[in-house]
Amino acid sequence: MRGRHLRRRARGPEAALSRIVERYKAVEAKCDAVVIVGSDYTDVGSPTELSFNARIAANLGAPVLLVLTGRRSDESGGRSPDEMRQIADLAVPELVTAHAGLLGIVVNRADPDQLDAITSAIPAAIPASLQARTPHVPVWAIPEDAFLVAPTVAELLDAVDGTLVKGDAALLSREALGVVVSAMSMENVLARLTEGAIVVIPGDRSEVLLGVLTAHASETFPTVAGIVLNGGFALSPTIETLVSGLDQTLPIISTELGTYETAKRITQTRGRLSPESARKMDIALAAFEQHVDTSRLLELLDVSRSDVVTPLMFEFGLIERARKAGKRIVLPEGTDDRVLRAAGTILSRGIADVTILGEEIEVRSRAIGLGIDIGRATVLSPFDAVLRERFAEEYVRLRAHKGMVLDIARETVTDVSYFGTMMVQLGLADGMVSGAAHTTAHTIRPGFEIIKTTDGVSVVSSVFLMALADRVLVYGDCAVNPDPTADQLADIAISSAATAAQFGIEPRIAMLSYSTGESGAGADVEKVRQATARVRELRPDLAVEGPIQYDAAADAAVAATKMPDSQVAGRATVFIFPDLNTGNNTYKAVQRSAGAVAIGPVLQGLRKPINDLSRGALVQDIVNTVAITAIQAEGIDAG
Template identity: 70%
Template sequence: MAQSIFITSAEGHSGKSTVALGVLDALSHATPRVGVFRAIARSTVQRDYVLEMLLDHDGVDLEYDECVGVTYDDVRADPDAALAVIVERYKAVEAQCDAVVIVGSDYTDVGSPAELAYNARIAANLGAPVLLVLSGRSTQDETQPELLGSSLPRTAAEMGQIADLALAELAHGRAELFAVIANRADPASAAAATAAIERSLQSWLASAHARVPVWTIPEDRFLVAPSMRGIMRAVDGDLLAGDPDRLTREALGVVVAGMSMVNVLPRLLESSVVVIPADRSEVLLATLLANASGTFPSISGIVLNGGFELPEPVMRLLDGLGSNVPIITTDLGTYETAVRIMSTRGRLAADSQRRYDTALALFETNVDTDELLRAFGVARATVVTPLMFEFQLIERARSSRKRIVLPEGDDDRVLRAAATVLKRGIADLVILGEPFEVRARAIELGIDIQRAEVLSPFDPVHVTKFAEEYARLRAHKGVTIAQASDTVTDVSYFGTLMVHMGLADGMVSGAAHTTAHTIRPAFEIIKTKPGVSVVSSVFLMALADRVLVYGDCAVIPDPTSEQLADIAISSAATAAQFGIDPRVAMLSYSTGESGSGAEVEKVRAATALVRERAPELLVEGPIQYDAAADVAVAAAKMPGSQVAGRATVFVFPDLNTGNNTYKAVQRSAGAVAIGPVLQGLNKPINDLSRGALVEDIVNTIAITAIQAQGEPAAASESAVHA
């Protein structure tokens, strides 16, 4: 039977979805089969966006329809019959999972105490302990109507009172309390709020004879601010002009431009939506020009109200400006438009990466996930899924944060990945590019890279310093200072020199450049480690239940025996660095002494060199892939071997074999291929595929940071066994 947890709140707008996402993410890193269940949905016609977001999380493999219990109409019609359906449908989900996150109702149209009581009944009947979410905010703050999502913070006494009421309802419904989270709390009074809730828990704890953890998550206005798409829906509007992708950007404030142009401009707010009557075209154009100038706050969008069509000359001016700012039109009047915008709330959905990252970062920072998993009773699984391995990478990178340089600041994927890396604390970043252009583009994309350093590759101080060093390093090739000054402004050379001179710990590039462009400067400047003759690569192949290392699949076309030995030793070291116990298989088309020929002899000689250079390594070769990977085949072909059937590091005889094999396993077995990870260099430089996804870039940054840490993962904590 799966472990389950029931997440409910005492009222609406508590940010319960943030907590549900955080719990789901924590569980997915500890156990392979995680499910979600929405006990009560608003409708069978309109899909529940919270459930869709949770189902979209990596590692959840369930269909939407099977994860919904009943609707509000079902509960109103017959509460007991609805409860029976909820139990039946939940049991079907539970049978497919090791752990299930159950999300309670949303407080749409019934009194809070009655709804919480019904949620308590559901939890008790499902045998799921309750994680109670209490809101640290009350109603909209009427003193700041221009700030969207603003609300009044609750005092510690008020938090204690709400806890008393909620705990009484849970007790009446015979629900088991697992933990309490005070969400959207005022940071200034978080400790006092926690103490007040703990006092309310004292009588509960006396009867339960157990400790109930209490955590506090501070308010982040960004999570409750509406997106421009949400505002467009709220005002029944249409997109007249601007970039549709920018509709995901959140609006943190509202400016009603019911005055002259010169009075509107000083009142613009950062990340605000500006409401302009459609017959005030001069205000519209002035607002767009102010936004483009860089000297006024950057706005999220414009709503033209009143239903008037813009004159043809004004439309031509808009086309000529080429602004990306979304301009939405609505037939509503100014008052109704403003009211609807003010009542629009942000949604935590998978299509807003910034909001998604913010929610996860808030949860991870303020909730002890290790304690949560221990209290929940979920044991760490012995298998390692791709999602678990990616989480291990992020945790390792966080443990000793390194400074990584990203040369391709003009690539949107790189900027999006940078925002995720910064928000989740994976690494510190330097992004190369013209600072104004890079930061302006980030604002346009609605992402936050404020904590990154943005550095121009033409910065005169750095160019002078780098040119002198590059000319010194390449003096034997006749490179002059003048030539070096030109060379080092290339972003790959600039970034590599930053790493070489200790201004960054590693570099990740290649999203918009070739492999050669990325690694050539490393050959010239960083050079190989002592005792290593070649730079090679591996892919970390995350299968359904384990992680293997494949090398070389990207760099050396036809390695010699000596180079194969280098690849094997470097690959084993890389495996150990990422917590994988290295058992090295030197692959060939024959096993042991059964075959002959030049290719087999090359592998045999390479195996002997590995044993000579690294006698502590477990290595076998030549060996066929099936004998290396399959215990039954190994027993027949190479009995008694410590590697055969249990290999974790696979060294291919040439690039043709390696590249095709990793792609075949990736596509046929559904493996996640993380890499290529370059190895053999004195300092970490890693190459991206030009088709890299944002997730790939994030993983590569984490890998580079771990390489920069230098120490292998402790086998007792995170070794990945085949």
């Protein structure tokens, strides 16, 4: 409820309430569930506002999840358990009086050292009458995290009307965790530097600028988030040349403002939790998932489950399953910023343990510069002497029949794809995800040579999990086999059905061709017909149809005309394309034209999971692929 409704309320709360109910009913009719955010009062100290929100909830029949802030209104610190109980004493009776149902209570930004005490104190504020109707009202407390309210360097740049004059623009996304104003000698400034601070330096204090840049590069000083040069002073040509020659990417911002105004604007800037701040979103989600029992919350809501699976729902399910699997995934491309950002997300949300390949100092320094926490990641050099020798000996053993010798093997295994694959082979990692900076062939060739195929599988293949607006389909093979034979096509179909089942998709296989049933002839159609027969022979338990055209496989109306008696036609979930040309173009066409989220390629048929990324992969693509790889590893262990 925002400005317009509040103005209506000012003219009369009953009129405003009627209008809100009317508009809510219009929305409710179109949705399975509606989340209502109350009006933007700053604290529970406004009983009139809270009372009106309670009346709204009661009239809409919406249960209330009461969110209380664990911080004092003046931001002087966290509230004590007794203070939180007193606040609940004021808030809960307002809900009871209005006959609004209390779903639960969440204390946000709570003192991290008082979580148990707070959740124990608040239930005393729940009246006996409410406890009789709703016993065991849950109380959760989410701890304060200063990072979530920290502004990014980009937000501070806007706040001071600044201009980026030096440094890497990508580092503007880093959060500033403090401010140091350089109104003192360089020695005293350096003594006050803290990790992630923004440093305000008068533009004519070049000696302080050089000192801070040197400290930032030093291993014995904290790394800062950025520098703001205030006063509008231009650097002298000599200092400009010196700074330009330094090997540093730290953002340096220039502003016309004076020192006081610059410092004031910076200290008054509050960070925003927005989709653009991936690390904040990760930390916030991780905190919610850790401290709020989401399963219990959904039980209390009693929202009926829909058969619809949206891309977001599917991605969330992947993350949840991967988290429970507890696997270690190796990421060979440690020099790619996208991989580092993805690693930060994976670690903060507990999706998997991560090993990153690269030189440790370089990888960790870049992550710090990007404001990414990979502290819990293992960073390994592909030139590690002990592992290199061990991997080379294993590679010689596996490839002796091809004439492999130790000297060549030592060089081969320093390639990040071979090194990562060998980690999986020897059990040092459960799976590998690569390809953001390498070709598909470079990524998967070591898997063919080292991991090899699962027993009973003749060909390694791939699928894309195509998350449409309301369901998830499986497309194969769209990335590996250019022109599979009939037997290979059958193998791909069986592997794809297993992959579909592993990800909660009931496999109904459509063997695609340009004709349906017996209507066509020719070598291409015959290959699909033979492949379909082979699937039925090998796996009579699988629902499979072919040859069949895409429209007959996907559209129930078309299927009713072309194949009315088929169990698959019109209901297919696994689409097997006759060749790579057809499959690759189709998945891209659906991705672009239908707005589908294409997750993959997911490799199948290897004894242990190795997965390839598109070189245009986004951070979320990498995160999803790591989750998929962890789930595949879990399936292999279970099998």
